Each structure stands twice: as C-alpha cells, then as structure tokens.
Amino acid sequence: MIWLVQDFDLLSVLLRALALSLEALTVGGVIVLLVITSSSRSDPAARAAVRKFVSRFALALAVVQTLAAAESAIMLIGGGSNLALRDVVAASFFRADCVLAVAALALFFLIRRGKDWFAGVAGIAIVGASTALSHAASRVDGRPVLLLLTVAHHLGSAAWMGGLASLLVALRSTVDARKIHPMSERFSRLAIASVAALVLAGIGMAWFFVGSWKAMYGTSYGLMLLAKVYLFLLALGLGASNFWLVRSTRSDPAPTLARLRRLSEAEIGLGFTAILAAASITSQAPAIDLARQELPTRHEIVARLSWKTPALQSPKISEMPKFGPLKAHLEDVSFTGGSQESEIGRKWSEYNHQWAGLIVLAAGSLALVSRFKGQRWASNWPLLFIALAIFIVIRADADAWPLGPRSFWASFAESDVLQHRLYALLIVCFAIFEWAVETGRLDSEKAALVFPALCAIGGALLLTHTHATGNIKDELFAEMSHTPVALLGATAGWGRWVELRGTELDPSATRRSAVIRIASWIWPLCLVLVGLILLNYRES
Numbered sequence: 001m002i003w004l005v006q007d008f009d010l011l012s013v014l015l016r017a018l019a020l021s022l023e024a025l026t027v028g029g030v031i032v033l034l035v036i037t038s039s040s041r042s043d044p045a046a047r048a049a050v051r052k053f054v055s056r057f058a059l060a061l062a063v064v065q066t067l068a069a070a071e072s073a074i075m076l077i078g079g080g081s082n083l084a085l086r087d088v089v090a091a092s093f094f095r096a097d098c099v100l101a102v103a104a105l106a107l108f109f110l111i112r113r114g115k116d117w118f119a120g121v122a123g124i125a126i127v128g129a130s131t132a133l134s135h136a137a138s139r140v141d142g143r144p145v146l147l148l149l150t151v152a153h154h155l156g157s158a159a160w161m162g163g164l165a166s167l168l169v170a171l172r173s174t175v176d177a178r179k180i181h182p183m184s185e186r187f188s189r190l191a192i193a194s195v196a197a198l199v200l201a202g203i204g205m206a207w208f209f210v211g212s213w214k215a216m217y218g219t220s221y222g223l224m225l226l227a228k229v230y231l232f233l234l235a236l237g238l239g240a241s242n243f244w245l246v247r248s249t250r251s252d253p254a255p256t257l258a259r260l261r262r263l264s265e266a267e268i269g270l271g272f273t274a275i276l277a278a279a280s281i282t283s284q285a286p287a288i289d290l291a292r293q294e295l296p297t298r299h300e301i302v303a304r305l306s307w308k309t310p311a312l313q314s315p316k317i318s319e320m321p322k323f324g325p326l327k328a329h330l331e332d333v334s335f336t337g338g339s340q341e342s343e344i345g346r347k348w349s350e351y352n353h354q355w356a357g358l359i360v361l362a363a364g365s366l367a368l369v370s371r372f373k374g375q376r377w378a379s380n381w382p383l384l385f386i387a388l389a390i391f392i393v394i395r396a397d398a399d400a401w402p403l404g405p406r407s408f409w410a411s412f413a414e415s416d417v418l419q420h421r422l423y424a425l426l427i428v429c430f431a432i433f434e435w436a437v438e439t440g441r442l443d444s445e446k447a448a449l450v451f452p453a454l455c456a457i458g459g460a461l462l463l464t465h466t467h468a469t470g471n472i473k474d475e476l477f478a479e480m481s482h483t484p485v486a487l488l489g490a491t492a493g494w495g496r497w498v499e500l501r502g503t504e505l506d507p508s509a510t511r512r513s514a515v516i517r518i519a520s521w522i523w524p525l526c527l528v529l530v531g532l533i534l535l536n537y538r539e540s
Helices: 002-036 044-078 085-089 092-112 116-132 143-173 177-209 213-218 220-248 253-282 298-305 326-335 343-370 376-395 415-438 450-462 472-505 514-535
Strands: none
Touching (some): 002 044, 002 092, 002 116, 002 177, 044 143, 092 116, 116 143, 143 177, 177 220, 220 253, 253 450, 253 472, 298 472, 450 472, 472 514
16 A cells, blocks of 8 residues: 555545536536526526536536545555544544535536525535635634635635636527626626635635745745735636626627637636645645744745756766665655655756756747747747657656666656656647647647647646655745746646637637737747746755
8 A cells, every 4th residue: 555655645636626626616507507597587598508517517526525535544544544444434524525525416416406596505515515624624723714714715716717617608508699798797797706705715814824924935835825826817817808808898799709718718727727726735734834943034045046057967877876665765755754865866856857948948939939920940849849758758757667676667656757757648749739730730629729738737737746855945945946837837828728719719800819919929938938947947
C-alpha cells in the first residue's frame, strides 16, 4: 500500500476538485431551474433540457463522492495510521462524504421526476455536507461565521459558474427565440448577486484563514489564494462583457447567443480552474496557522524573483545521489516531509527547467511572429514541443526510467513522475494537432480546439502540483515558479479558445471584435512569459 501513497495524495486533490466542480454544476443548475426558468415566460423545452443536464452531473457527483470516501478510508487504513474501519466510519469527514453522496443521488431522482423544489432541498444538503469537509468545519475560533461564509462562497460559485452552464443549455434548447433575452437578463441579475456574495465571503474567509498581508505573500496557501483572485478577475472580465452584450442587444437573438456562448465557455472554464485551485487550498494548512513560524521576508522574495543568468549546465548522472529501494524512498517522502535537495540535485532540476524554458520561449516567440501577415513559416512552432516532451521523459526524474534505477512501471508510484509523464503525453498531443491546424493540414474546428483545451487542462493540473517539503520557504519558492506557469497556461488556453470560437460561432462578422483581437495576441504572449519564468527557475 505504501507504494500508492503518493498517487493517493494526488488522487485526493483531484477527486475533491472534481467533486467541487460537479457540486457547482448540480446546485447551479437547480438554482437556474428555480430562479431563471421558473417563470411562465420560459420555454418548457429549456426546462426539460436543464433537468436532463443537471441530473447527469448529480449522478456523477454521487459516484465521485463515493470514490472520495473510499479513497480516504483506504488511505487511512492502509497508510500506516493503524486505524480500523470502524474508526474511519465514525469520523465526521467520512459521514459528510456519505451525506453528500446520498444527497446527490436523491437530487438525481428528484430532478428526473420534475420535483424541482424538493431537489432544491437536496441541493442545500449537498452544500452543507461539502462545507463540513472544508477548513471552516475544523476551526475552533469563529466557526459559525466561517461556516456561513463558506456556504455563501459555495452558493455564489454554483449560481455563477454552474448556473451559467445551465443557462447556455437552456438558451440553446429554447424554441421561442423571443424568450432568450428575458432569461439572459434574469441570469445577469443573479450573476451580479452571486459575484457580490463570492467577493464578500472571500474577503471574510481570507481574514480568518490568512490574517495578514505577510501571510498572504509569504505562504503557499496565500499564493494559491492570489491565484484564485487572478482567475476570478479574468472570469469577471468576460462576465462583464456578456453583461453589456445582453444589455445592449435586443434585436436578433441569434448573434447574441453566438457571442454569449463564445465568451461564456471561457468564463466557465476559468471559473472551474479557480475551483480546482480551491481544492488544492483545502489540502494545505491555512496561512494563519503558519504565521508564527519564520516566513520569508519581502527582501528574500524579491531576491528569489530577480533575474539570474541561466547556467544551462547539467551534472553527470553518475554524480547524482544513489537511490535506495522505492519503498524506503516513498516512506521518507510521504511521512517525513521529504528530504533536502542536494547541491547536485538542485543543479539537475534547474538545468531541466531552464532548458525547457528555452524551448517554450522559442515556441512562443515563433507563435507571436506567426500572428503577422506573410510569416507563415513561423506556423511550424508547435513542432518544438515534441522536443520538450522527449526532454521531459528523459530528464524530469533522475531516479526513474530511462536514466535512473526505477523501472518504467515502478516509477509511476511517485506522483511527481506520474504528473511529468502525463504532461509529456499532453504536450505530444498538443504539438501534433496544433502543427496540423496551424499549417492547414487539418481543417477541422474540433481539432483546432485541442491546443486550447490541453493548455487549459495542463494549467489546471499544474495547480495540483504541490511541494510538501516541510519547509515553508522552500514550499513557497517552489510554488512561486509553478503557480504563475499554471495561470499563464490556463490564460493561454482560454484566450486561444475565445479566438477560435469567436470565428466559428460568428462567421458572418465582417470585423473581429476587440475581445477576439486581444485574445489572439494574449495566448502567444503567455507562452513567451512561461518560457522566461522557466528560464529563471531556481530551486532555492
């Protein structure tokens, strides 16, 4: 069982992220049914489509939460804690998992039978059980206030992001086009209230969980919270564009629906990336609990971020530390907080990141050049990422196949190796598809969306790539390199998505809108910035 501990840590975060996303889609859909499409002015076909949409996610939530409960039980029973099954079943978090799964299953049956108001009660139970799994439930000071703030935060994100997804389903299924604008306007008012609830609840939770500006910029928890704020602001900007679009257009609803879909898809994607960041936050200790320890100073952070000329020199594999048995290695990393990187190991890691940065910088620069007229030769830039994928497989993990003593399959017991191999696979898929699209060899709208989808997914997954070393400064400095890359990856993916979908959904437009023009330049610029960040990567 110890061989799977590292993967269980990653699996726990991913299951929590998936559960939070499904919760937002399910509860948000119920809110749309009760508030947006409940009026007699709404189309019955739209209500039926939303019910079908919500029921699927409710069933998925029940399954995922059951898996999360099983994963927690297996982790505790087989992870060296000496807990029996009866001890796990008696734990409050396990009971909350079970309540959430049962409530989601109940909501599935109620929605299928058209019992929307009873489904609303099940939705409240889902939010309550999910709140019981948050940091708020484990606090002693200010617990009632924190629980209320967390509930407001969950409802706000569900009404905004999950509700927006259901709104798009309703608009697409509406038979009478005259009912598109009334539903859109009602949702706009709901979204404004949801954003207000999110902001106020977020500020209150930050006050309790962070406590000071120093803890905000001096801890991994605070840095991840800032990442959520960044994603929130991007999504809010797209939401504002949709709001003014609905308010200013009242004639032909078809172009309005096309533009709403274009921006709303990216808005939803950024919102759910923020939800994944929230899941990553729940796996970390609140910043206020670390405030009494030695946090990095502003001078240390500025020094860490300052530019340093890359060395681009690698230690020999024979100079790397000798690696012991895999079981002993995993026990050390899992239960002692990890060991300190040796000087050789540090240079090895910096070399890997900096050369990867050079490849990404070159690809991003060529992508920028390809935006200019007459520079079609630069459209071959995606091929550089195949070299990056090969580099990652060979160099990312010195103790794993093909350079290290760990065999190919045994290496996957370490979550870092698993993530690196997954990233390499995503990069190869991206490179092949995007090269074919950029050079005109593949004329498919769906194929063109592979690049933005993989960028967005890769950026979101990178937010789960935590570094639990037991040292606050080391953890923060590692996250200071990885988190900006994750955010830029998500920004690049959804920027490209907006550009492509804008042309696909609104082909009759004679001139591209300002949002599309901006998005077409943002995503290659993000690739350039990712390259520069990696080129300046340091372990300490």
